[in-house]
Amino acid sequence: MGNQSLPPKLASLSGSEEILPGVRILDFWSWALGDLRLNSTRGLLAQFLVAKAVGDKRRVDDGWGPYDVESDDGLKIEVKSSGYLQSWSQPKPSAITFQGLITKRWDPINGYSPTKMVVADVYVFAVHTCVISADYNPLDIAMWEFYAIPGSVIRKLDQGSMALSTVRKHAGNAVSWERLRETIVAKAQASELEPEASSN
Numbered sequence: 001m002g003n004q005s006l007p008p009k010l011a012s013l014s015g016s017e018e019i020l021p022g023v024r025i026l027d028f029w030s031w032a033l034g035d036l037r038l039n040s041t042r043g044l045l046a047q048f049l050v051a052k053a054v055g056d057k058r059r060v061d062d063g064w065g066p067y068d069v070e071s072d073d074g075l076k077i078e079v080k081s082s083g084y085l086q087s088w089s090q091p092k093p094s095a096i097t098f099q100g101l102i103t104k105r106w107d108p109i110n111g112y113s114p115t116k117m118v119v120a121d122v123y124v125f126a127v128h129t130c131v132i133s134a135d136y137n138p139l140d141i142a143m144w145e146f147y148a149i150p151g152s153v154i155r156k157l158d159q160g161s162m163a164l165s166t167v168r169k170h171a172g173n174a175v176s177w178e179r180l181r182e183t184i185v186a187k188a189q190a191s192e193l194e195p196e197a198s199s200n
Helices: 025-033 039-054 151-157 164-171 177-193
Strands: 018-020 076-083 103-107 111-117 122-128 144-150
Touching: 018 025, 039 076, 039 122, 039 144, 039 177, 122 151, 122 164, 122 177, 144 151, 144 164, 144 177
Parallel strands: 076 122
Antiparallel strands: 103 111, 122 144
16 A cells, blocks of 8 residues: 555653643643543543553554454453433433444555454443433443453354343343453453354
């Protein structure tokens, strides 16, 4: 694909850096990511929670990577998130469905893979469980529940999307953030015992 150029490494930002007179990076972060009830920012929060649970050592999110989180011992983790409530008015809680489970993967050298595939060792499904609008607070960790499914199972199921009922069928009981790391490790070990299937 022609000559490739790598961007320089990012300098660590503290939030105090000034980008306009009297305007700091922290002000931009608050403006862009201030409403964690939005699907996009709530999804980033879910990835961050998983990253902290497994000790991801990377400083920033890699939005184009083939998976979302990497544990401190090298496990590749894909994170999908959803919630019953949104940032807008709604007549009833949303149905929980997770999208994009098996997709073509992006590589900066070769572009998108020719076929859809499962790259992650474990998929984590994060659900914000609040159903009362007045109590909706994504920062309340007690309102999150997590399910983990081995990547080998996702590969066998060969589904691009999955309802929460199907996630529960294959993951078992939800776990709290405090138990997430041990659950991910256990699911990864289970995945290693599964026979490898060809990618889709």
